Amino acid sequence: MAANDAVLTDDFKQTPYWWEAAPREPIVVQAMPASCGVAIVGAGYTGLAAALLLARAGRRVVVIEAETAGHGASSRNAGFIGRTFKTSFSTLLKEHGANYAIAVYRELQAAFDTVAGLIELEGIECGWRRCGRFVAALSPSHYESIAKTVALKQKHLGEPFEMVPREEQHREIGSDIYHGGAVIPDLASLHPGLYHAGLLDRARSAGAQIVTGTRVLSIRRETRGFGVATSRGPIFARDVFVATNGYTDGVDPWLRRRVIPFRGYMMASEPLRPEQLDRLLPQDRTIHDWNHNLNYIRRSPDGTRIMLGGNTGSSERDLARMARRLHRHYRTIFPDLEQIRISHCWSGYCAATFDLWPHLGTQDGVHYALGYCFAGVPMGSYLGCKAALRILGRPEAETVFADRAFPTMPLYRGGGWFMPLVAAWYDFQDRRHR
Secondary structure (H helix, E strand, C coil): CHHCCCCHHHHHHECCCHHCCCCCCCCCCCCCCCEEEEEEECHHHHHHHHHHHHHHHCCCCCHHHHHCCCHHHHHHHEEECCCCCCCCCCHHHHHHHHHHHHHHHHHHHHHHHHHHHHHHHHCCCCCCCCCCEEEEECCCCHHHHHHHHHHHHHHHHHHCCEEHHHHHHHHCCCCCCCCCCCEECCCECCCCHHHHHHHHHHHHHHHEEEEECEEEEEEEEECCEEEEEEEEEEEEEEEECCCCCHHHCCCHHHHCCCEEEEEEEEEEEEECHHHHHHCCCCCCCCCEECCCCCCCCCCCCCCCCCECCCCCCCCCCCCCHHHHHHHHHHCCCCCCHHHHHHHEEEEEEEEEEECCCEEEEECCCCEEEECCHHHCHHHHHHHHHHHHHHHHHCCCCCCEEEEECCCCCCCCCCCCCCCCHHHHHHHHHHHCCC
């Protein structure tokens, strides 16, 4: 092993750690059916949550996936389950009033509850734990800002919290770099690969057909539905639902102009001794800091490794190089990492929007849900269910995230080419605030 590879294990993998317990299924060549009730593009959380509900309602569902099922962000994310929204509660309160702000944040709780409900109802074994979250401050001003934010949410929403001053933070994290933070005790974590595998199994059992290794080439509106051209032949569908988020391509130029894909990165350590993990993460919570471009940390669901993410928005494609870069960065947080090697490093595409809102809607008859802005597990599951309810014509489909104006920018054609510049700006702002 080269000297600069000393931080990587001999069997270092550039694939998600989650695939060890939930390997991706091989692509099986199968004929495309001539027609269906609903064609769903994308076999991630959103598409599968919709497929499950629609199939149980009696619709004939075909889910079309370009890669293996769950190849994208659904098996690559960190597995944090929270009530995440990029527009703060205080901002909504000032700009739109208490009723609207409360309604939006109540739906974030509903998204959280959707994941918990699916796991319990469907009996999905995926390491679900209400472990709580520690939100770490990188400066005294961060600490004050966190305290104001969580206190305001407790006042209006009843959300619990506990402030942890700097002199007590070692009970939450084995680092001296922070200035205390807040514990949100009721947030959760899961194994994202196993959660996806569970949804996939239940959707199939309900009767949905999953066609993998098949790229959608075009969607054409016809008199009584849609003609969907694919790399395995055409299919006619009464309804079409696009659920591709950060992997939205040119098959729908209108959507591609409105979602901004960006890379997220994560790595897993080699197995550690229990005392090492207890020193680094004493409470086994999920952790992130108060940066714009945040760092995020957790234990693996089996309690044997530390998992670390960051450098979101970078354009780095060499994952061994990214692992070394993340390792150097995290050594400033955990000096103990100096002697700990990295076994896995991976990336995947998330998707933001220009207004930083998730969107559910219909364009030229085609249903869509995407643009989750760092909340893909809860919002993807929730809006997948809401999209299915819209297709079924159910009143429960109503949501504050539906049918909002979906902005783009002049000359933007998709691809998120500018995201490394945005990430660099966020990094500059984070350094300045510290």
